[in-house]
Amino acid sequence: MTSRVTPSSIYDWFTSSANWRGRDGIPHRLAEHLSICGVSLLVALIVALPIGIALGHLRRGGIFAQNVANLGRAIPSLAILIIAVPFVGIGARPAELALTVLAIPPLLTNTYVGMIGIDADVRDAARGLGMTGWQTVRRAELPLAAPLILTGLRTAAFQVVATATLAALVASGGLGRFIIDGLAVRDNVEVVCGSLLVVALAVSVEVLIAGLQRVLVAAPLRHPNRSTIDQLEEPNAPVLNLTP
């Protein structure tokens, strides 16, 4: 079926009741997509947060954190996805594994940098107040590092939602099915509509986490210097003021 992509054919695809029912329907594929992303992000958070917090609090392992970020960028997700298949089988499992590996570097690096960037005076003051190490982390360092940790979460979530589309290549579900299946039978309308769904989801997740940032970050910290954040998303970027 080679159909022409026009606004009306896109409208027809989205309003066709067949695309809203059953295993191949949008709701089911969306649920699969979200479940794969949710599991991956959760596992990545469980792994990356404690390591990032511990290294940042103890002020060591900077080279480790940096290398994790660089290595994460050099290994393509598609490779992790495919190599994972013989170990965990086809379907959602390899996707979750690959996406977890994808999500760890931005989470770990941003958490580490958020913790390490805290003023020594703040840590001194916390100690002066008689706080233990754990109290310092929980009541002084974490609130201050929150903007960066959430930036890491936003980067990670966006990448995971976008890359989960690839999972369809290893026989997993998710919104990528529309794209991959559409490409296979040359159904351009399905391909375009699937892509629009992925873009819409990725944008929604961004907006959602931006909202989370407003709730979780203390008011005075809500507008951190953009330059720092831009730079931290790309650890290789030069130390320059990136604000236009």
Next chain:
Amino acid sequence: MLLAGQPWIKWSWVRTHLHVIRHDVWEHLLLTLIAVGIGLAITFVLTLLARAWRPLQGPLLALCGTLYAIPSIALFALLVPFTGFTTTTAEIGLVGYTLLILLRNLLAGLDAVPEEVRDAAAGMGFSRWRVFTRVELPLALPALFAGIRLATVTTIGLVTVTVVIGEGGLGEMLYDGFNRTFRTEELVATVLVVALALAADLLLVGVERLMTPWARRGTT
């Protein structure tokens, strides 16, 4: 699983398929090179525009940022109805992703040039164009190179994704290995992609050192 008993690597396959490997590596490099090359050319044009008329800078960065925010498979897939299963489709997507990284870094590098340096050059009678090409651009080189390195490494990874539209360089080998459940092919492709990214990064560091001899003396 079929793969369970398979050795990680069958050297006999590697030996008999050297031409295939060489072909895919070459294709991968070519896709990357063209993408970063065209990306750089467009970035220079956009930079000149943004420098000539400052208010353009914000919207240009926002536009590139939006492009960057489209998931890669979705972008490639969205282009298929217009440009088909071709190298052009792959390149449009790949170039699109390099733009934000390159433009942001080049503009940041140019913005960081100290005002006194610019004044001094103007005082020596340099025209605006000469100030740009002989003073500002060389001083922005380290920032530009950071962008080129990041764009290159990112593109080398992204090229594998173009397998969904029938391109892909080493991505093709990777996916072929998956389809035939042949572990050697998967592993060779993965190792080569990572090696390409690391090698390209090192090479670019070397080129940067050659092009910015003043930075090495450590006196500035």
